[in-house]
Amino acid sequence: MTNNQANAQNATLAERDAKHLWHPYTQHKTAALPVGIVRGEDALLWDENGKQYIDAIASWWVNPYGHSNKFIADAVYRQLTTLEHVLFGGFTHEPAVQLSEKLIEILPTNQQKLFFSDNGSTAVEVAIKVALQYYYNKGEKRTRIIAFEDAFHGDTFAAMAASGISFFTEAFKGSLIEVTRIPVPVKGKKQESLKAMQELAAAGNYAAFIFEPLVQGAAGMVMYEPEPLNELIALCRKNGIFTIADEVMTGFGKTGKNFACNYLTEQPDMMCLSKALTGGTIPMAITTFTQQLFDGFYDDDVNKALFHGHTFTANPTACAAALAGLELLQQPDMQQNLIRINENHTRFKATIEHHPRVKTVRVLGVILALELLTDSKESYYGGLRNRLYNFFIDNGIIIRPVGNIIYILPPYIISDDLLANIYEKVALAIEKIV
Numbered sequence: 271m272t273n274n275q276a277n278a279q280n281a282t283l284a285e286r287d288a289k290h291l292w293h294p295y296t297q298h299k300t301a302a303l304p305v306g307i308v309r310g311e312d313a314l315l316w317d318e319n320g321k322q323y324i325d326a327i328a329s330w331w332v333n334p335y336g337h338s339n340k341f342i343a344d345a346v347y348r349q350l351t352t353l354e355h356v357l358f359g360g361f362t363h364e365p366a367v368q369l370s371e372k373l374i375e376i377l378p379t380n381q382q383k384l385f386f387s388d389n390g391s392t393a394v395e396v397a398i399k400v401a402l403q404y405y406y407n408k409g410e411k412r413t414r415i416i417a418f419e420d421a422f423h424g425d426t427f428a429a430m431a432a433s434g435i436s437f438f439t440e441a442f443k444g445s446l447i448e449v450t451r452i453p454v455p456v457k458g459k460k461q462e463s464l465k466a467m468q469e470l471a472a473a474g475n476y477a478a479f480i481f482e483p484l485v486q487g488a489a490g491m492v493m494y495e496p497e498p499l500n501e502l503i504a505l506c507r508k509n510g511i512f513t514i515a516d517e518v519m520t521g522f523g524k525t526g527k528n529f530a531c532n533y534l535t536e537q538p539d540m541m542c543l544s545k546a547l548t549g550g551t552i553p554m555a556i557t558t559f560t561q562q563l564f565d566g567f568y569d570d571d572v573n574k575a576l577f578h579g580h581t582f583t584a585n586p587t588a589c590a591a592a593l594a595g596l597e598l599l600q601q602p603d604m605q606q607n608l609i610r611i612n613e614n615h616t617r618f619k620a621t622i623e624h625h626p627r628v629k630t631v632r633v634l635g636v637i638l639a640l641e642l643l644t645d646s647k648e649s650y651y652g653g654l655r656n657r658l659y660n661f662f663i664d665n666g667i668i669i670r671p672v673g674n675i676i677y678i679l680p681p682y683i684i685s686d687d688l689l690a691n692i693y694e695k696v697a698l699a700i701e702k703i704v
Contacts, residue, residue, distance in 0.1 A: 282306060283318050295651075305663065310337025313684040315668065326662075326669045326692050328681045331487070331519050333550035335598050336683040342549045342594040349590035358386065358583040365589030372596050373556070376528050378537040381558040385576070386584040390518035391424025393542035393555035394480070396578060397514045398428040398447070400540065400559065401478035404512070404566040407574045412477035414448045416470055416511070421451075422488035423480060423516050432480050435488060437650065450476070454486065455498035467502050471509035479506045480514040483530035483538075484634065487519040490675035491639030493632045496533040503536035512563070513538040518555075522546040523599055523608050523682065526635030539563060549595035554588035607682040611636045614686060615678070618693045627704045629674075639677040640696065642704050649673060657703050665695045 283306025293304060306318040313336055315323045328334055335342065349365060356363055370384050385396055398415060405412040415432060417423070423432040430439050431446035439446065450470055455463035470476055483499060486492040503513050515538035520530040524546070531537060540563065544555035567576050582588070598604055615638040622640065623631040629643040644654065655671045662669040669676060669692075676696055680689065 283308075302660075312336040312338075313681045313688055321666065323663075323666050323668050324680075324684075324688050324692060326667055326678050326680050328546075328679055329550060329668075330545070331524070331679055332545045332548075334523060334546045334682045335549045335595060335604070336681045337550070339549060339551075339598075341598060342551055342591050345590045345594035346551060346587055349587045353586050355582065355585050355587065359579065363584070363586050363589075365586045365593065366584040369589045369592050369596075372593060373558070376596075376600075377541065377558060378529070378531055380537050380539075380560050381541060382561045383559040383564040385557045385559070385578075386580070387555045387557065388580050388582060389424075389553050389555050390516075390542065390544040391426040391429045392580065393518060393544050393557045394423045394429040394432065394514070394516055395426045396557040397540045397542055398432065398478060398480070399578060400557070400563055400567075400576060401512045401514070402447075403576065404563060405477050407566055407569070412475055414450060414476050416467070416476055416479040416506075417449050417451055418454045418481055418486065419451045420454065420486060420489040420492065421480070421482060422486070423482075424518075435650070454492060454494055455502070456492065456494045460498045463498060464501055464505070467505050471505050471511060474509070476509075476511050478512040478514055478540075479503075480516060483515045483517060483520055484525060484533060485520055485530065485637060488672065490641070490672040491632060491637055491677045491679075493634055493637075493639070496535075500534055500536040503534070503538060507536070512540065514540045514542065516542045518542055518544045522595070523604075524635050524637060524679065526608055526612060528599070547595065548588050548591040549598070551591040552585065552588040554582075554585060554592065604682055608636060610686070611680065611682065611684065611689065614689045614693075622693075622697060622700075625700060627700050636682065637677065637679050639675055642674040642676070642700070644674045644704075654704070658699055661699050661703050662695060665698075667692055667695050669696075 284303035287304055307315050308318050309316045313325055315325055315337065353363060373384065387393055387396055402413060417432045417434060419434050421432060421434045423429040428447060430442060431449050433439060434451055452466040453459045453463045484493060484496060506513050515531050517529050521543050527533060539560050541558045548554050567574055612635055615633045619631040619633050622628055627643050629641040632639045650673050652673060655673055658671045658676060678692055
């Protein structure tokens with residue numbers, strides 16, 4: 271054994287990690303070493319020292335059915351020993367076809383075509399490219415899109431352009447497509463939002479309007495009602511502006527329904543799905559479309575095809591994981607879990623919303639967001655956020671506050687006792703940290 275091998279054996283995961291790995295959304299000069307996780311089960315994770323953590327955010331919203339879910343693992347194993355992968359250019363396979371059939375059953379009825387990619391950002395990228403090329407194929411110049419203020423749609427270039435959290439995109443301003451932002455139609459801003467959309471729609475040069483339906487995740491779980499979104503979608507449809515519902519976070523039960531769009535009477539032209547799609551097992555995304563959009567590319571001219579693809583498009587193993595996840599989601603016990611978590615959140619909201627250090631508490635489905643009252647505007651990764659994050663980690667809870675907002679979005683299988691533990695630590699954090 272060499273000295274390097276011996277040192278590596280004696281080092282912690284975090285120390286070995288620091289030699290070569292670059293983490294997302296991390297300033298490595300000031301950040302603490304990462305926590306080395308070695309095992310997960312249901313709503314719990316364990317680090318290399320044996321410390322237990324409650325995963326209160328389903329590991330960035332991707333593990334609704336819990337960690338190391340045996341039902342999904344068995345489906346993945348069966349698929350791996352049958353067909354692990356095959357190119358999707360010129361070929362197809364049973365898991366992809368079956369997944370399309372299962373999704374069409376639960377998607378809004380206007381969604382008829384599915385395009386596979388790798389993650390939430392690429393799902394959005396595909397949607398925006400389709401909107402722009404649809405009009406290019408028609409010989410009509412529509413090169414701009416509309417998005418909400420403070421939106422977040424991903425880190426690839428079109429998705430980044432649609433995002434409104436400036437420090438994520440500041441370095442790339444001159445390289446992005448043109449996006450016009452309108453206010454989110456939260457209470458008090460509905461008319462302002464509608465007026466802005468009316469003015470933009472009349473301009474006639476916008477291809478699409480992209481939005482996170484009912485909940486803006488990375489903005490701090492900002493919530494708004496379905497009615498103004500229905501009006502915005504109707505305005506867009508009247509003026510030939512395609513609508514893109516980014517359901518990467520909200521999809522698959524997070525809001526209490528299969529999709530946040532199920533609360534709407536006006537349905538989008540496109541939907542972007544990822545995160546919980548495969549139950550946290552394998553990266554995969556899907557963008558769904560109306561028949562009209564697909565028909566805009568269906569032509570004798572090969573140049574009007576959608577020339578976009580990913581090496582692992584429609585990976586059979588990921589499709590098998592997604593099918594298993596959908597089966598779990600539709601089970602009565604899992605649907606009851608959504609109701610149970612919402613009831614727990616609602617009871618906790620009633621106990622904490624009048625606290626003098628709490629500004630507001632928002633609940634929708636399994637999502638709870640608690641906004642703290644602070645003297646000044648807290649930055650996204652500011653001091654308060656870091657103190658809260660460290661407090662939760664020290665107390666065995668994985669929560670990643672957004673500025674002055676603490677949110678909980680747990681796996682659906684979490685027990686009432688674990689939820690009570692999370693609420694207790696949140697209340698304690700308000701007393702000790704704020």
